[in-house]
Every structure is written in C-alpha cells, then in structure tokens.
Amino acid sequence: MSDIGGTYDFTVSTPMGEQTGTMVVTPTADGNGFDGELNGTLGAMSIANGTINGNTLNWQMKMNMPLPMTLDCEAVVDGDNVVGSIDAGMMGKMAMKATRRT
Template structure:
C-alpha cells in the first residue's frame, strides 16, 4: 500500500484557473481519511487505497454544489491524478507532500 500519511499541497487545473487544495491524510490499510481545505472551505475526505492508487469523492458548494470524483496515483512524495466534475469534464490534479 502507498504511504499517504501527511499533508499534501495540491493544485487542480480547472477552467476557473488553478485551484489550490491542502489535504491532511491518514491511511488505514485499504482506506484513508482526513481533511481538505481550499477556496471551498474545509471538509472531511475519505476514500480507498489500492496499491499506489487513491480514490475519493468530495462534495463542494463553491462555486456551485456538486460532487467531485477524484483519483490519484502516489509515487513517493508526489501525486498525480484527476478530478471529475460531472458534465464539466475532468481536470488534472497534482500535489506534493509538504
């Protein structure tokens, strides 16, 4: 399993410009939980871990209410993936453990 514990400084490449997101995560076997904070405020996150792959959903209210489908791959202290925003498409996600 990937070591996901720590604080991740992430950027989502959205049509509204780069969205900064900080996620404080703790792994527990095949799952993880933590807190995500950024322009949308702060909200709890939880998801699954399979090898070096993470998957989770985030319900946001800014700029409009929607549920984001997120997936990323961890390699050491970096992560890369995407954030699915339904009909708005999918946006690149990158991050580093800080």
Template sequence: MSADGNWKITINTPMGAQTVNATLKTSGDTFTGTTEGQMGKQEVSGKVNGDTLTWSADITSPMPMTLEFEAKVDGDKMTGNVKLGMFGNAPLSGERV
C-alpha cells in the same frame, strides 16, 4: 506506498488553478483526512488500491456538484484526475509538504 502526511494539491480547473492543503492518514485499504482550500475545510475518506487513492467531495460553490478524485502517489509526488460533474475532467498534481 504511503500517502500519510500533509500535501499541497493543485487542481487545474476550467476556472483556473485551485490549491488545496490535505492531511491524509491511511489504514489498510482506506484513508481519512481533511482538505482545506478556497471551498473551506472538509473531512474526506476514500479507498486505497496499491498506489492509487480515490475519493469524492461534495461542493456548493461555484455550484453544487460532486467531485470524484483519483490520484496516484509516487514517493513525495501525486498525480491524477478530478471528474468535475458535467464539466469534464481536471488534472491534479501534488507534493508532500
């Protein structure tokens, strides 16, 4: 499984769909990269476990919270879930671009 490359990720939040562009680079059991979307640009890093990526991101808008991501990569597709703090979960999907 390689998650390396550019991804367009859509998160279906209670406030509507949010689109994020991500650039990822794996190295063993970790990855690094950047995400850019409505919340601005952010450096990200996380864990790789087989075909699954996990990471977290701190946001300040619409309110401060930590988002916890888990995404399974299958070829050029990505599916998963985002924990939205006290607001529950939101499904995510992505495709390599």
C-alpha cells in the same frame, strides 16, 4: 500502501483557473483506506470513501461552491508526489497534482 499519510500541497486546474491549498490524508488502521480533508481557495471539503489499491487512491468530496456536487477523484502516488484527476461531472475532469510536505 499505508505510507500515504501526511499533509500535501495541491494544485488543481479548474475552469475557474488554478486552485491551490492543502490536503491532509490519514490512512485507516487496516491500511486499505483513508480519510482527511482538503482546504483550498474555495473552502474545505472532507474526503469520503477513500480507498487504496496498490499506489492508486480513489475518493469522493462534496463541493458546495460554485455549485453543489460530488467530486470523484483518482490519483497515483509516487513517493511524495501525487498526480491524478478530479471528475466534476458537467464541468469535466480536472488535472490535479500534490506534493507531500510532512
């Protein structure tokens, strides 16, 4: 699924309330992975280790605020919509959703 590229508006339900922003996704040349960046109310985070398996995406991000930690993310793409979760370790799993705008 190499058609995941673009800019998405996202919302994540966190213990500190809803966090919003944009996520830029850039597929790799072979179409099996992706990278990008998430820019939100808590700052910017680079997408690392992005993999594509059918319509399921998996990736990691390193968060610095409010605590430094690695976030493990998984989401399912359905057209321009993405629904998934972000595992924040001791803070638990947080629901995320996104809609492609470009």
